Amino acid sequence: MNKKQITAVVELDQSRYKTKIFADGHFIYADEPEYLGGTNEGMAPGGLLLASLGSCTAITVRMYADRKQIPLTGLTIHLAICAEDEMNEGTVIERKIELHGDLDEEQRKRLMIIADKCPIHKILTHPIKIISN
Template sequence: MTRPESDPDAVTVAETGIGKFQVEVLAGGATFMADEPVEAGGLDSGPNPYDLLASALGACTAMTLRLYADRKGWPLTRTIVRVLHTRTADGRDRFAREITLEGALDDDQRRRLLEIAERCPVHRTLEKGSEIITVQASPPDLGARERSGVCHLAAMTEACED
């Protein structure tokens, strides 16, 4: 199996040839597997795609809250974000986010941090929906891909503006 080239501007996903659904993900300098559970025909060797999407929401939320609390000098010692994904009866996806804020925060600080969570960049992306452009590429030419143009840190910083 030829390993795909790492690209700092894109996430690259390639089938491993092991199992029915197992893929290798190259993202942000890290490499990991994604898969489906055994009951769905996979090997359960990594998170499934919805787990990855929920992880993006949870990670962005925790990072955005950390950035905001640090800028304000607030005593947030740790954030834990638990994200649950379900599908509603009308076919819409629902992400339920439970946020635990640790530290000697007062009620106003906790309220404000929950408001900031609503502004994290991934939350906004999921709320608005996205345009997806698909093109066929000949390996290993990734030149046809779109560049995001938006740095995640810049988007988090914008979300933290008062």
């Protein structure tokens, strides 16, 4: 398997806070809500962070369930974090995972352990460095 670096390009012009994000051939907007001066035409950065964690968790659990033939029919993940201006090194993300399907208790426990093994979870729970040039 050939692994490649994950990259993104973010552009901000005169549109106040509405930000264009390009990654791996995909495009989305990020923005701030109107009460912060944005146009609310995209998710705020904190929402994107939660979306990254939630989608990575869901995909990781699904991959494991498929590989182990666990009868997971779906999952729902609820996430919450404090306001962005309150975020610091002590910030807590609340994550509630609902597993759907005819699962026994052992399968549920195993899938919950696997949820913590998603790459984004690992990044967020360990120190990382950001190098700006």
